Structures are given as C-alpha cells and as structure tokens.
Amino acid sequence: MSQPIRFVMLGGFLGAGKTTTLARLARHYQSQGKNVVIVTNDQADHLVDTHLLRNQGFDVGEVAGSCFCCNFDGLVGQMESLSQAHRPDVILAEPVGSCTDLIATIAVPMMQLLGERFEVAPYAVLLKPSHGQKILSGVGQRGFSPNAEYIFRKQLEEADVVVINRIDELDPSQRRLLETNVEKNFPERPIVAMSAKTGDGLDDLIRHIEQPAPKHNLFMEVDYDVYADGEAELGWLNATTAWQHSEPIDLDQTLTAVLNDLKDQFAAADAEVAHVKAIVQTDSDSAVANLVSNDSDVALSMPTGGLAATSFRMVVNARVAIAPETLESIVQRSLKQVADQTGAQLSVESIQSFRPGRPVPTHRATSS
Known part of the structure; x- marks a missing residue:
C-alpha cells in the first residue's frame, strides 16, 4: 500500500x-x-x-x-x-x-x-x-x-x-x-x-x-x-474588474488607493472590517494588498515594486459587518472614484454580494 x-x-x-x-x-x-x-x-x-x-x-x-x-x-x-x-x-x-x-x-x-x-x-x-x-x-x-x-x-x-x-x-x-x-x-x-x-x-x-x-x-x-x-452578520463580496488606460499607471499605488478609500468609507459607515483583500494582475506580474481591521493600515503584502501598466485586472474580496447591498455600493463607488482619479476606464466583469447561508454539515462526528 x-x-x-x-x-x-x-x-x-x-x-x-x-x-x-x-x-x-x-x-x-x-x-x-x-x-x-x-x-x-x-x-x-x-x-x-x-x-x-x-x-x-x-x-x-x-x-x-x-x-x-x-x-x-x-x-x-x-x-x-x-x-x-x-x-x-x-x-x-x-x-x-x-x-x-x-x-x-x-x-x-x-x-x-x-x-x-x-x-x-x-x-x-x-x-x-x-x-x-x-x-x-x-x-x-x-x-x-x-x-x-x-x-x-x-x-x-x-x-x-x-x-x-x-x-x-x-x-x-x-x-x-x-x-x-x-x-x-x-x-x-x-x-x-x-x-x-x-x-x-x-x-x-x-x-x-x-x-x-x-x-x-x-x-x-x-x-x-x-x-x-x-456568519449572516457579515456582508460578503467578490468582484472582478478590468482597467484600461491610455498611459501606464502604477499598479501598487492604484491597489492601495482602492483599499484606503474603502477603509475610509467603512469607517464612515461604522462597519467593522473582517478582511478586505485585493489583487491586481497583468500577463506577467501581480500585486496584493490587505486590510484586516478598521484599526489597521492597508498593507501592500506583495508589491510589484513600481510596475506600471495600461491594462490589468483587479479582484476584490471584502468581508465586512455591513449589509451586502451597502457593501456592494461602497465597493463600486471606491473602484469608480479611483478609476476616475487615474483616468482609467473601469469595467466590472463580475460582482457577487451576499450573506453566507446557514451552515449544514455533510457529516458531524459524535464520537471517534
């Protein structure tokens, strides 16, 4: 065996x-x-x-x-x-x-x-x-x-x-x-x-x-x-977006700008952050940033080191103690605001926002 x-x-x-x-x-x-x-x-x-x-x-x-x-x-x-x-x-x-x-x-x-x-x-x-x-x-x-x-x-x-x-x-x-x-x-x-x-x-x-x-x-x-x-008290959001610009824009700065704007908006809404994570990707490089609580700073956990690009994708995952529809509105607003500030054209490819359903285990052992 x-x-x-x-x-x-x-x-x-x-x-x-x-x-x-x-x-x-x-x-x-x-x-x-x-x-x-x-x-x-x-x-x-x-x-x-x-x-x-x-x-x-x-x-x-x-x-x-x-x-x-x-x-x-x-x-x-x-x-x-x-x-x-x-x-x-x-x-x-x-x-x-x-x-x-x-x-x-x-x-x-x-x-x-x-x-x-x-x-x-x-x-x-x-x-x-x-x-x-x-x-x-x-x-x-x-x-x-x-x-x-x-x-x-x-x-x-x-x-x-x-x-x-x-x-x-x-x-x-x-x-x-x-x-x-x-x-x-x-x-x-x-x-x-x-x-x-x-x-x-x-x-x-x-x-x-x-x-x-x-x-x-x-x-x-x-x-x-x-x-x-x-679980149901947490709003859950996954979004995938595409960004286009006529001139190269800094990926690290764009990513941290989105998360910093989200942090400010969640604080204004008195919504506790469980975790917000985002990744930007080109064909050859990627960067990742995290926000793990309202009291924490945005952390660029995997930077590109100043790489700029004219086109990239950004995926945002947000888990926040707020209604899902409000969470989606805030994320959409932050993405658009940063895109407008950088002069980028933003396209939302997919977005899901919801509250997790009741957990029902497939198996639950009562003795081993």
Missing part, C-alpha cells in the same frame, strides 16, 4: 494570515523534495487567495459556494482530482475564515472514512492580534457582535494548537499580553508565536503539525443558530 497523503488544514478568522502561512508551508515541504498541492475555500468563486497562490507557482484547487464542512464531498473531490494530476505527498487546505467546528465535520470524518488514503495532521488555528486582543481581553469596543465573536472563540476552542500570527506587528508587551489572554481563555492549549510575513516562528508551527493528530473523543458543543447568525 502506498504512503497516505498528509492532510494539513489551517484555520483562523478572516484576515488571520492563512494564505501567507500556507505558501510558506508549501515551500518548506517542497524544499524537502515533497509534492504539495493546496485547496482553497470560499462562499463564492473569484477568490483572491486562489489567484495569489497560483501566481506563486502552486497547484491549487478551489471549493467554492460553501465552507468545507458543508461540502465535504467537494473537498474530497478536489483532493482526489489534485492527487490524480500531481501525486502529492502533502495537501494543504484553507477553510473559509468564518467557519468553525472543523474537527467534528472534516478532520474526524476524514480519519473515519478515508484514513487509509489520508493522514490528518493536528489542526492549527491562526489568531490575528487586531481582533484577538479586543475579543479575548473583554475590554472596550470589540468591533464585532457577540454572534460573530462566538465564531472567533469557537475556532480557537477547537484548535490543537493556537498560532498567534503577525508578531512582527507587536511590541514585546503586546505579545505577552496576547499570549496571557490566550492562555486564560484556552488553558492547556499549545501556543505558537509566528510571523508568516517574516517566517519567524514557522519552524515551531511545523514541529506541531508534523505530530500525529490527537485522538478526539469529545467534541466541542456548537450552537448552530448562533453560528449561523454570526
């Missing part, structure tokens, strides 16, 4: 840094001579993460239209398709950032149903400091409603290891305080402090996920009514 394929699922709330971490993990395994494929996940298609990872040369499949837990067969189908095409040693999977209960609905069912073919790694969940500190401290304005916070906390509760990401953005006292709050809220949970951006702490994460997966005899309780309400 051939060696089982290692299945590594990396969870965390919207904007936690899962995609950057997956890319680093993929390069790590490739450096060991292993074949790696990645499965991304979203409530709709046209996902920035998929474009970004493919642009970096990775083999990527996408499960769109629902979270992994509600489309177990779709996840397995993508894994089988990628396995036939690429014969991977490792499959890295990134669930939707508003999804929880993945041990009972994905990890354990996979062990029970497909254990001879796939070897499941311990489940690591990334924590982003901007929302983690607000929610776990229980002090002051926390940004999201109690229902959305419920999802955030449940993600950490089911983690085999909690990964505090973005430590490059924290001073030593902030880091110690966040670690203390994680320990207080989730005692006896292993903690990794890491920066996916710099790679600091990645080796510690790798040591944890290369261990055998724990045997889960008990599963956390999940109130699916609260879970559904929490």
Whole structure:
C-alpha cells in the first residue's frame, strides 16, 4: 500500500494570515523534495487567495459556494482530482475564515472514512492580534457582535494548537499580553508565536503539525443558530474588474488607493472590517494588498515594486459587518472614484454580494 497523503488544514478568522502561512508551508515541504498541492475555500468563486497562490507557482484547487464542512464531498473531490494530476505527498487546505467546528465535520470524518488514503495532521488555528486582543481581553469596543465573536472563540476552542500570527506587528508587551489572554481563555492549549510575513516562528508551527493528530473523543458543543447568525452578520463580496488606460499607471499605488478609500468609507459607515483583500494582475506580474481591521493600515503584502501598466485586472474580496447591498455600493463607488482619479476606464466583469447561508454539515462526528 502506498504512503497516505498528509492532510494539513489551517484555520483562523478572516484576515488571520492563512494564505501567507500556507505558501510558506508549501515551500518548506517542497524544499524537502515533497509534492504539495493546496485547496482553497470560499462562499463564492473569484477568490483572491486562489489567484495569489497560483501566481506563486502552486497547484491549487478551489471549493467554492460553501465552507468545507458543508461540502465535504467537494473537498474530497478536489483532493482526489489534485492527487490524480500531481501525486502529492502533502495537501494543504484553507477553510473559509468564518467557519468553525472543523474537527467534528472534516478532520474526524476524514480519519473515519478515508484514513487509509489520508493522514490528518493536528489542526492549527491562526489568531490575528487586531481582533484577538479586543475579543479575548473583554475590554472596550470589540468591533464585532457577540454572534460573530462566538465564531472567533469557537475556532480557537477547537484548535490543537493556537498560532498567534503577525508578531512582527507587536511590541514585546503586546505579545505577552496576547499570549496571557490566550492562555486564560484556552488553558492547556499549545501556543505558537509566528510571523508568516517574516517566517519567524514557522519552524515551531511545523514541529506541531508534523505530530500525529490527537485522538478526539469529545467534541466541542456548537450552537448552530448562533453560528449561523454570526456568519449572516457579515456582508460578503467578490468582484472582478478590468482597467484600461491610455498611459501606464502604477499598479501598487492604484491597489492601495482602492483599499484606503474603502477603509475610509467603512469607517464612515461604522462597519467593522473582517478582511478586505485585493489583487491586481497583468500577463506577467501581480500585486496584493490587505486590510484586516478598521484599526489597521492597508498593507501592500506583495508589491510589484513600481510596475506600471495600461491594462490589468483587479479582484476584490471584502468581508465586512455591513449589509451586502451597502457593501456592494461602497465597493463600486471606491473602484469608480479611483478609476476616475487615474483616468482609467473601469469595467466590472463580475460582482457577487451576499450573506453566507446557514451552515449544514455533510457529516458531524459524535464520537471517534
């Protein structure tokens, strides 16, 4: 019998840094001579993460239209398709950032149903400091409603290891305080402090996920009514646009201008940002920018270094605590405003805005 394929699922709330971490993990395994494929996940298609990872040369499949837990067969189908095409040693999977209960609905069912073919790694969940500190401290304005916070906390509760990401953005006292709050809220949970951006702490994460997966005899309780309400409070938008200009315009500046305008408009609407991510693409280059909370600055996470072009595509993914129709209006307005300022002709190729539907798992284990 051939060696089982290692299945590594990396969870965390919207904007936690899962995609950057997956890319680093993929390069790590490739450096060991292993074949790696990645499965991304979203409530709709046209996902920035998929474009970004493919642009970096990775083999990527996408499960769109629902979270992994509600489309177990779709996840397995993508894994089988990628396995036939690429014969991977490792499959890295990134669930939707508003999804929880993945041990009972994905990890354990996979062990029970497909254990001879796939070897499941311990489940690591990334924590982003901007929302983690607000929610776990229980002090002051926390940004999201109690229902959305419920999802955030449940993600950490089911983690085999909690990964505090973005430590490059924290001073030593902030880091110690966040670690203390994680320990207080989730005692006896292993903690990794890491920066996916710099790679600091990645080796510690790798040591944890290369261990055998724990045997889960008990599963956390999940109130699916609260879970559904929490997801439904987020407006969800994916948009794909084409830009044309008579003269070359700077891609990095255009991308950051759009996200900075969106940040201002969301603040004016008192709408908490979970994550806004955008990518611009030409035939040969791409740039990516992120906004992970109202209190954060727009980060140009993958710049072109000043490249200019007369034509390019821009994909915007926005997850914000606001009505979907309002979210779409704001995004359309920002795109048009920046296009007008640069003198570009803007064409919206596709746009979807909605609230996620109620999660209904394909499987949910009650015992292992």
